[in-house]
Amino acid sequence: MEFLSGSEKIVQLRKKYMIRQQNLATKNLTRGYIGLLENGKRHITEEAAKILTEQFKNILSQRGYELEIDDGYFLRSKEEEAEKYCKAKLEERLSYKELEQLLEISNQYRLNIIKLNVYMRIGDKNYEESDYIGAFENYFYSFDILRNFVFKKDNLYIYKKLGLCKYNLFNYSEAIVYFNKAKITAEEFNDKNEVKENILNLALCYEKNSNMEKALELIKKFGDMAFEEEKREEYVYAKQFEAKCYKKIGKVCEAVEIYNSMESLEMSYEVRAEIYNDLADIYIVSGDIKEALDFYNKSQHIRMSHDRKNLSHTLIEKASIYVLKELYDEALMIIELGIEKAKENNDYSFILKGYKREKEIYEKMKMPEKVEKKLIEIIKLTNSNEYKDEQIKAYIELADLYLKEKRYTELVHCHENIKNIL
Numbered sequence: 095m096e097f098l099s100g101s102e103k104i105v106q107l108r109k110k111y112m113i114r115q116q117n118l119a120t121k122n123l124t125r126g127y128i129g130l131l132e133n134g135k136r137h138i139t140e141e142a143a144k145i146l147t148e149q150f151k152n153i154l155s156q157r158g159y160e161l162e163i164d165d166g167y168f169l170r171s172k173e174e175e176a177e178k179y180c181k182a183k184l185e186e187r188l189s190y191k192e193l194e195q196l197l198e199i200s201n202q203y204r205l206n207i208i209k210l211n212v213y214m215r216i217g218d219k220n221y222e223e224s225d226y227i228g229a230f231e232n233y234f235y236s237f238d239i240l241r242n243f244v245f246k247k248d249n250l251y252i253y254k255k256l257g258l259c260k261y262n263l264f265n266y267s268e269a270i271v272y273f274n275k276a277k278i279t280a281e282e283f284n285d286k287n288e289v290k291e292n293i294l295n296l297a298l299c300y301e302k303n304s305n306m307e308k309a310l311e312l313i314k315k316f317g318d319m320a321f322e323e324e325k326r327e328e329y330v331y332a333k334q335f336e337a338k339c340y341k342k343i344g345k346v347c348e349a350v351e352i353y354n355s356m357e358s359l360e361m362s363y364e365v366r367a368e369i370y371n372d373l374a375d376i377y378i379v380s381g382d383i384k385e386a387l388d389f390y391n392k393s394q395h396i397r398m399s400h401d402r403k404n405l406s407h408t409l410i411e412k413a414s415i416y417v418l419k420e421l422y423d424e425a426l427m428i429i430e431l432g433i434e435k436a437k438e439n440n441d442y443s444f445i446l447k448g449y450k451r452e453k454e455i456y457e458k459m460k461m462p463e464k465v466e467k468k469l470i471e472i473i474k475l476t477n478s479n480e481y482k483d484e485q486i487k488a489y490i491e492l493a494d495l496y497l498k499e500k501r502y503t504e505l506v507h508c509h510e511n512i513k514n515i516l
Contacts, residue, residue: 363400
């Protein structure tokens with residue numbers, strides 16, 4: 095896209111509407127001077143620009159046209175026009191093609207601030223679509239431009255987004271680096287909300303990296319800040335996270351103590367049901383099946399009335415009790431019900447969990463044909479980048495099954511599929 099200089103705009107408008115120089119001339123703006131302005135031999139002053147704007151509007155108004163130009167129209171350079179156009183476009187919801195066009199304009203006219211914002215917009219669009227590799231790349235281009243400026247607030251946003259991309263790509267160590275930078279930048283601005291948010295992000299990363307000591311240190315800090323600010327939901331979340339960390343490192347007494355201390359706290363039905371589920375899991379690990387069943391039933395009761403979206407979670411988890419009792423038919427029945435509920439809500443992670451639980455039960459029941467069927471269902475479900483690792487695992491298990499049964503044609507097919515995924 096081309097933009098015009100002030101002198102080119104005068105010529106363009108005259109030719110478009112067939113206006114002569116002498117028609118534009120006034121006592122303070124002669125025909126000869128207009129010619130010099132058009133040739134670029136004279137600089138367009140504010141006074142000249144104002145007169146030209148009035149003359150063009152008046153002439154066209156008499157012909158029944160309304161010309162929408164402001165007093166600064168003839169004063170703006172090509173670069174300024176390009177910048178004005180890009181800023182207006184960035185206020186709109188744009189497609190990738192439109193954003194690429196803005197990048198071309200920003201490159202052509204050396205509009206680094208525009209280029210910075212376009213890359214950020216493309217990054218945001220990638221991120222919304224779960225294209226975390228593309229998002230990271232475009233946020234990093236933004237960050238590279240920012241090195242030449244001092245927009246610390248933009249640095250904060252981009253550091254956090256880079257961290258979130260790495261977190262969603264399961265690269266928790268690199269995510270920690272970016273979240274730390276975001277936290278430091280937020281502290282420089284005394285932006286307490288951003289400091290707190292990045293402390294939580296860091297806690298999540300350390301927990302994923304199995305550094306529970308650091309995760310606990312950070313989540314306690316997050317919880318203290320939420321308590322001081324009277325952010326009830328955040329405080330409840332922090333205590334729940336803390337309990338889960340203790341559970342993971344085998345300190346079940348500490349986890350139970352935290353959950354019990356939360357009983358009197360005001361919280362949503364969804365959170366209370368999740369806590370009851372967590373407690374049930376803990377009691378299963380400790381071998382107290384009766385107590386576990388009691389908490390699963392409490393969770394199920396809440397979710398049937400107030401949180402049907404997550405009812406599948408309780409049902410599928412609750413099946414583990416029947417597996418422990420070797421009541422496999424009952425376990426399969428409740429898992430199947432859970433899978434149906436998960437399908438109603440497109441809850442793919444728990445559909446997958448249900449399939450895997452069913453597969454494990456069929457293995458215990460020594461029913462290889464059912465195991466095969468369930469592995470094939472897992473492969474179909476995980477046929478996406480999001481679940482690539484799970485798909486590979488399912489193919490490996492299926493290959494082992496075919497090897498044991500000497501089904502070599504199917505075995506070769508499994509190996510070929512694994513190669514294609516990799």
